[in-house]
Amino acid sequence: MHINPPPKRTTHCYLCAAPLHHKITWRKLLTPTREPAICEKCHQKFEPVAPEQQKYKDVTALYHYNEPMKDFLHQYKFLKDVVLSEVFREEIHQHLKDEQTIIVPIPMHPEKQKERTFAHIDELLNAAGIPFTHLLEKISPITQSSKTKTEREQSDQLFRLKVHEAIKPTHYILVDDIVTTGTTLQHAKSLLIEAGAEKVTALTLIQG
């Protein structure tokens, strides 16, 4: 696993380039905290998903897919602005820090990963300081977002287990960027359950 060097202190908002005013507090001095990478104004544009708004059972989504979030995801995944992995590091950290579980990112096809130059889910977790284990492999390089809804729902198993990885009867948390139809997470979940996992839940940044 690759460990990123500690992120440098950002002085300007990653999204709107407004100067950031870091306040010095005792808590910050004495405990390791993650400084915000974006300004308060940009942060407020993202709309958190309330517990009663969660669309899928066992899937916790952090934010709605509103316009600012669409722009964020575009800049992160398609314009490949890797530093944006730091934008939600605090939220992701808070959700996963105390879990006595195994964190499993949804993988990319190696071909696709070369093309994009980085694994966007891994980077989100790295920035949040959450250790993770890759247990799955993507079989086909075709992306879910390029398929129609029925094609997605009817597709064959998208993943296979990595060789030499034993699945224990314990709790696993899958991590993905966005949940749209839930098919991707369902495929990954059923694979882990079949292999002997006791419980599989998921965390996604966005609910589409």
Place this chain on the structure above:
Amino acid sequence: MRFKLNKSKIAHKLFSPNNFINAQLRDFLIGRLWLREHTPFQQKTIEQHIQMGLIQIIPGVQPISTSKKLFSKNNWRCNRCRNEDPEFFASFNCAKCEQICVYCRHCINMGRVSSCTELIKWIGPPRKIQLPYEPKVNLSHLFQWNGTFTPQQKRASEELVDSVKKNQSHLVHAVCGAGKTEILFPAIAECLMQNKRVCVATPRTDVVLELAPRIQKVFPNTFVQALYGGATVEHRYSPLIIATTHQLYRFEEAFDVVIVDEADAFPYTFDETLQQAVQKAKKPDSPILFVTATPSDELKDKVKKLKGGYSFIPRRYHTHPLPVPRFDTLFNYQKQIAKGKIPRKLLEWTTTRLKNDEPFLIFFPTIELMEKAVPLFQKLHLKIEAVHAEDSNRKEKVLALRKKSVPGLLTTTILERGITIPKVQVAVVGAESGIFTSSALIQIGGRVGRSADHPTGDLVFFHHGITLEMDDARKEIIRLNNMEVLS
């Protein structure tokens, strides 16, 4: 000697039977600095041209050495936007080249440039211009314009053409509503006739969208390419490009003449890399023609240093004077708006406009204040709307004001230039705020009385104290109005 050798080498390669130039690739790439992975051409074709020495590969981001050895840090330069500010570079673990790569965040919206991406540039022979009749003058560009000039416009346009002929820089200082765009037409025609490649660059996308169709209409036989974020780029050569200054990051030594319209507008004056982009996009000896209503002292000095020409039009095309702003106090406007109340004088001003059925613009210093004010104004009239820089419906809303389906707009400085609405009345709220510089205030004032049918209108600066900038704006307008003009 060396030059000759190189040339013959290329020529030799050209005439070898298996190799020939892909004319479309050449026409597209000439003068451009393009991401290799994003070209519309096959990688195989590009590879062949690289082999033939017709295309040069430039690393996207490269390390630069700092002068101070003792404290030398790793600094980088983006070869597309020429940014060297370390704040705009980020490094990441690259899965493609399996090492740490650095990328430029400054121009990331145009497709990421990193240390492992390649930029390509055409270095082969230029396009041949086939003109059997007259080798020096190209008459294939039709210049179709039947408008008439005021004597001032005529003189300025002649001076500008003269500068093009002499290949020297030029500054056209023309008041808001002087008819600046028309003055450019003869100069552009002169460039095209001399087979010169021209770029009209402006900091604002709105201005590109407004200019491009007007210029295309005047030169119906010339392919005019408009370039802005999200524009469709055609894969052929254009001798006449209308672009935002941002788009010039993608050019290098391309233009024989660059015209910078609204040369004082944000962000051009603010962002040094944009000014560098203009320098980079033109050929080293090419002149820059600046056009603006409010030239800064720096700009005037710069053109003087270049020994450039200067034209001045103090009068609007309809010969009426510029509206002079009146100052009026509006104490504690921020508190009152925060409390949910429109200050009395502003309320009276707005109701008068609504009663008289006059379209109006109210300028606010910040988006936050404006957004607090919107619901209050909508109580006066449901259809009053607000616009700001990130508003994707800006164009529609301005059009609605012009068509009178909206009585008035609240706006930030985004509408300070480039828009013409007959009979419009203008108020500035908080004219003492830092964002309202004298040039911004002059531009805002320039919205009033632009049409010949309604050459006057109310222009009021509501303030919480008069600033020097406000005084300067007023003095400058009065000075311009008192100037003698040709008749």
